[in-house]
Amino acid sequence: AAVQTISSTPFDDQQVGTAGLRKQVRVFQQPHYLENFIQSVFDTHPGFEDSTLVVGGDGRYHNDVAIQTLLAMAAARGIARVIVGKNGLLSTPAASHLIRKHDAHGGFVLSASHNPAGPDGDFGIKFSVRGGGQAPSTLTDAIYARSRAITAYQRLDVPPIDLGQVGETRLGGMTVQIVDSTQDYADLMETQFDFDAIRSLLDSGFQFAFDAMHAVTGPYARELFVHRLGAPESVLRNAVPQSDFGGGHPDPNLVYAAELADEVVTRQALDFAAASDGDGDRNMILGRGLFVSPGDSLAVIAANTRCMPGHRDGIAGAARSMPTSRALDAVAARQGFEAHETPTGWKFFCNLLDAGRIHVCGEESFGTGSDHVREKDGLWAVLAWLNLLASRPGQSVADIMLDHWSTYGRHYYERHDYEGLKAEDAEAVMDALRQQLSQLPGQQFDALTVTAADEFAYVDPIDGSQAKGQGLRVIFGDTARIVLRKSGTGTSGATLRLYLEWLREDQWELRLPTQEVLTPLALIADRLCRLKVITGRDQPSLVT
Ligand code: VG1
Ligand code: CO
Known part of the structure; x- marks a missing residue:
């Protein structure tokens, strides 16, 4: 030819x-x-x-x-x-x-x-x-x-x-x-997790489901859960890839995986469930009666790697993207491993992974992974949770979370997305906050005092490369944070993401409704960036 x-x-x-x-x-x-x-x-x-x-x-x-x-x-x-x-x-x-x-x-x-x-x-x-x-x-x-x-x-x-x-x-x-990459991939997973322990867990009456959202993970999930771990085919939901993802939005969160969430969180019909996104790098973790926030999931996995054969000796360090909750930092501080804060996007973890500085990393956007590959990995996170559950017989996801929060405190967390904005409106909101940053430290909002406010910039510790303009942050000590950034994955209009985080440490504060905790912070954020006035939106398009 x-x-x-x-x-x-x-x-x-x-x-x-x-x-x-x-x-x-x-x-x-x-x-x-x-x-x-x-x-x-x-x-x-x-x-x-x-x-x-x-x-x-x-x-x-x-x-x-x-x-x-x-x-x-x-x-x-x-x-x-x-x-x-x-x-x-x-x-x-x-x-x-x-x-x-x-x-x-x-x-x-x-x-x-x-x-x-x-x-x-x-x-x-x-x-x-x-x-x-x-x-x-x-x-x-x-x-x-x-x-x-x-x-x-x-x-x-x-x-x-x-x-x-x-x-x-x-x-x-x-x-x-x-x-057929499912074989290679499943072989890799067998090196990372205790498949015997997970097999016993799944065989013990433990009720589990995985939702592939009609996207790419279906065949991988079948190889792992059905062929290698002995679960019945019925654990798989929407497991045949379709070119239109069944007409849905293959984003594993409480809104787009609503049916699964209803079954597990509201009706409490299963012990554990998970879902993945279009290309299989995201994950959502659900336990009977509760949704595990991605930042919490990352922190729990990082705190418990020793039960997982791939990280039997513990980890040298861990990283999170800047907007991701600081639940990970609390674990790193107590367990004594390095913690890194990088810009949004998995590529920023790769140098740290290559250098052996970090072994686990993740993002608030339902992304979790380790040094086994150089992308986030949805099924890896699901297996990590199954491995963890298998190592703690009799404990539910809720038990594990409560135990974690009792030790490290709970970082209540929400991301508010404002989608399809006019580009100039999104820019105006960013500007409104940006202009105030230098005057914010020392100012008090309700019970919170701003300790730092800046536009996040990053210098890669391995090759010295720089990334500027990676999002605006208003920090209230270790207690709370407001982060605002513009999405870089949309295909029409502009999307703003507002990230809210508030740490509560007293025992009685560990099981509050997230919205109740974060509403005051959302009000402060709106006062600062005037999002509602500038965009004319009175609520976010999506809350995750
Ligand atoms: C979003 C997420 C980010 C993630 C990226 C790619 O980016 O916030 O954490 O790495 O999507 O994920 P942005 O710029 O829209 O906020 V994926 O699963 O699309 O490869
Ligand atoms: Co993806």
Whole structure:
């Protein structure tokens, strides 16, 4: 087959956000749009010749088309081998694992994560580098610059190939290896957790369910829970990946996984349940009668790694993104491991993980993970909880949480999202708070005194790289915090995220309704940033 050189003109919007390039499907369907981006990656990131590339996606609408484009371009690029998930499916953490396992030079994950799919939904592409982490900002900036100057791309003139058969085929000079990544992924999980203990727990009458939200984790969950841990098929919900995610919003939280939440939290029908997002990197943890806030889940896992074979010797350190609750810091302080605070987005954890400085990390946005891969990992978190429950016979999720809060205090936490705002309104709200930051320290609001207020900036302790403008924070000592930042994953309008956190330590304060604790803080936040006045919204679009 012949290499075709196709001339093209640049698009000016191919700067990646918090996690890859994410746009409406119809943007990706424009002629040359995806091709320009892929070519910009190839042009910017040398070393692909004679190397391996990993490719897969969350199965959403346009996944198959995009993968065939990628393969034809990879073949023209002279890449020796491409490893593709069967049927084009790879969860984000499974892709990270494959990149590491095969020492691939990089990988593409086609996903818009928890955003809805279908012709009117979203699509996305994330590029990962050797080691399995998402491209750092220095690289994505270079890709962006290249995308604004590109004049042509190359592809091999070949018909689409069948992605349904495991095995090897040739595409020009390139080998295409189609793999069933569920085996590799489950093997990795067996090295991290005590499967015998979890098997006994699941066999003891423990009632459990996992909701894949019609997205990519279904086949992985079946391999783990049914085939390897002996649970009945009925523990799986919505476990067949669909290109439109069943018309839903594959975001595991109390609003979008409402049915499961109702069953477990309200009706208290199960001991434990969990859900994952579109590309399998997020998790929601529910116990009979309660929702475990992601920041709490991270803290509990970090406090209890010694029961998990992958971290039997404890951890050197842990990290959280800046807006994530400081529940983790309380554990680090008492147990004596390093705690790091990074900007939002998993790529900021990767240097710390590579250097062995941290072993566990997480974000408030339902992301938790460890050094086993370089992405957050939904099923890893679910197995971590099952391992923990198995190590404490007779204790419920609620018992474990109460025990944790009694020791470390409880960081009540909420995130308020204001979606679909006008860009200038979102900016005006940020400005309203930004302008006051320097005058805030020392000021008193109700019982709280501001001890610090700033715009978060980060210097990576490993390579010295800097990230500025990572969100505004108003800190009231160790007691409370207000954080405000603009989302970097939306595809229309602007989204503001307001994060509220309040620590309560007295025994009687450990089981209050979250909203009751945080409402005064929300009022203070609104006084400071005048969000309601500026945007005309009297409530958030979503509270998680
Ligand atoms: C959001 C979350 C962030 C997460 C990112 C990607 O980003 O807040 O914590 O890392 O999504 O997650 P933002 O910029 O919209 O707040 V995923 O599951 O989309 O790969
Ligand atoms: Co995701």
